[in-house]
Amino acid sequence: MREADLILRRCHAFRLADDVVAGGDLVAPVMRELKAAKELYTHSAHTGAVGRALLTGIAELAQLAGWVASDAEGLPGADPARLYRLGAAAAKEAGDRPLLGHLRGSLAYYETNRGNTALGAQIAHTLRGESGEEAPPRARSVASDRIAWCSVRLGDTQTALRAVEQSIEDLEEFEPGEDDNRRWLYWVSHAERTVMQARVYTEARRPLHAVPLLRTVLHSYPATHTRELALYRSWLAIALLDANEPEEAAGVARQMLELSATVPSARAAARGELLVRRLREHDDVPEVADVLADWA
Template sequence: MSPDGGANQDVERLGSLIRRLREDAGMSQGELAAAAERHQPRSHGGLDVGQISRWEREVRLIGPYWLPAMAEALGVPEERLRRARAASKAARRRVRGPQPTGVDAVLRDLLPPDEPLAAVETRAGARVGMRDADRILRRAHALRLADDLVAGGDLVDAAMQELNAARELFNASSHSEPVGRRLLVGIAELAQLAGWVASDVTNGPDVARVFRLGAAAAREAEDRPLLGQLLGSWAYFETNRGHHSLGRDLALRLGTESGPEAPPRARSLVADRTAWCSVRAGDVQTALRAVGESAEALAEHEPGDDADRHWLYWVGDDERRIMEARVYTVARRPLRAVPLLREVLADYPADHTRELALYYSWLATSLLDGGEPEEAAAAAGRTLELSASVPSARAAARSKAVLTALRPHAAVPEVAEVLAEWGPPVA
């Protein structure tokens, strides 16, 4: 051990060791991913070139789930990889100061080439135009896309900075009424994003306050579909933190607040929020009815009918089926939930780590309800492996829930193995 308590500094770090062993064996990253999957009997897919690249660059470290399979694929003792992993962790601890999160790099890829990374600056008393308002909306969408790749713990500061800058610009500048309305839309979109991101952080900003701010801006801008999105996000947040009555009350207002002019994908999203908040409050019939309404609304969607509402970009059949499966899971209907989850997970983007962790957690829960603890252990292992690599309060909460659900099945060898790797000893 080194004086600072870490592994011996002479041990080769994990990323460079994996790359060197792979190259010595004449394997591509894709071939290594395929070989590791062959040695992981619990794998349901998902290991790809991107994940191998992240491990080699030490963007993430291999967790207990994949470590044995990687050792087999590389033809080395597992202990050698464990020593290298310890060396990498020790090296990370020795680095002083804030660690780079990769947010700037993600935004640089998502923003136009000439767009500065800094938030829009306040110019007290200055006249601002539609160009400034449109820039705020572009940045809101870039952050929204970044949320697919970067978890809340890494993104919350940037989101709150953008929201505060947009508010200051609106309050300190002069502008025409149309520009002011556009600025309010930007504030509302940023508030929805910031609240959503903050809900993925432990001890972060006051999420409900952020959503209320966004709802007020959307209402003042007279953008009713966006108001529905803010209230739906708020309802979802309250439901997920155990305030089921408040969440359901908010959700049941959504259809009226969104207005009849809401485009099909906005109506589908309202129905999804209503379904989730209702089933968590114990109202299964309302939830199932809303699931059907979501599918009907989405079927009406035509390309271009909501082109000016970029916040709907992610609403599609895969996400709708995920919500449907989650409703079935909470309603204890695994025969309906499991096929939906497996179908979506088969083709889900491998770099959406947090979402994959969450969706595998619902699959694990449904499989337990369906009397398949061995399969549930495999899905739980994926959840825990993925959750360990992202700073996400939602993923951490679902990991805890999955471990709790597994413990009554500790006599099953596959479950016992997962609990031994990831959970405290079972009493």
């Protein structure tokens, strides 16, 4: 059991590193850790309990590997969809339904973000059932967020808004300490739920709802989380453009692009490209033209 516990501890250390280090810097070491865990499970003798613990470690590492691989580019064998499916299979064999739901939710999110919106939504709508009734509140909240995001990207705004409200209700049921054995939920908070709510509003072109939410979160968001600050500022800038406030959007966009340039993050780079395209629609505004002159 000591080896399995070490795998889980090392996986969580990588998760915490992902808060401040972009996927381009993390994907190779996380993939090595996953490979070592798989080899240990395959080539060692262990009891049923130890085997389940090792499978849990493999599932958690596969989820993290898929996540950082989607934020990086070009590492052979680091295909996020394949990694999420590997992790889901391991979680299912370990009998951990909430973790299975987390892996499947990660896959739904990934497929949606790469343009497979119908597939992403189809997977997302199975999550609460797959996670099981024993899923703790924060796991249910994450599942609801995945449903919300995949739905709004598919164009189903009403389902997305209902899922956002469900996520908030799920999180309100959380009691500190009740899911300490599931360290993959450490990041789930009211601030992150607010961000998802704002992202859904932005995607649905409801900027008057999105802008105040994003401003509130960004006011106190940790400065060390560079990638997330860049991503969240991209949502704020686009919401401001939708609200017909291009001058203010230009200032936020400049901050976002400057932050994005400092981290090897494919997600931040993609958001920056989208933001520049949206800014070009307002290139007659002097403040926007200045940003485009520096970053387009």
